[in-house]
Amino acid sequence: MAKGYDGNREQKELVASFGKSLGKRAKFACEWCGAKDDLRPWEYRSGEEPAPELLALLCGRCRVIADGGKAEEGELHALRNALWNDLEAIAGGAGRVLLRSKVPWAREAIEESIYDEELKEKLFKESR
Numbered sequence: 001m002a003k004g005y006d007g008n009r010e011q012k013e014l015v016a017s018f019g020k021s022l023g024k025r026a027k028f029a030c031e032w033c034g035a036k037d038d039l040r041p042w043e044y045r046s047g048e049e050p051a052p053e054l055l056a057l058l059c060g061r062c063r064v065i066a067d068g069g070k071a072e073e074g075e076l077h078a079l080r081n082a083l084w085n086d087l088e089a090i091a092g093g094a095g096r097v098l099l100r101s102k103v104p105w106a107r108e109a110i111e112e113s114i115y116d117e118e119l120k121e122k123l124f125k126e127s128r
């Protein structure tokens, strides 16, 4: 069901309210690339009830990439480390970006870094 204006605002406020605890979890660095600028929670599965495990603390640049912006090859390499994270929002989010960007090593990197078979399957299915 589509959410109205208030629903969206509530969702955004709720997401923002996790900022502090995410900052602690992430040691105040982007959970994808390690940058320290403009850190904000990003929703891995937007539209779902926000929870810390469904959020990644990302820098401004990574949020642009996460939402479909074009990434440089070097930026995509930085995301590779995030695949090792055991949180789906971090590893799955990064994997999704790598597959979408069609770098030739994306699939291999996901195969060797993510141990959660279910998550792997999901990512590969999504990218087909």
Ligand SMILES: [Zn+2]
Binding pocket: 030, 031, 032, 033, 034, 035, 058, 059, 060, 061, 062, 063
């Ligand atoms: Zn970043």
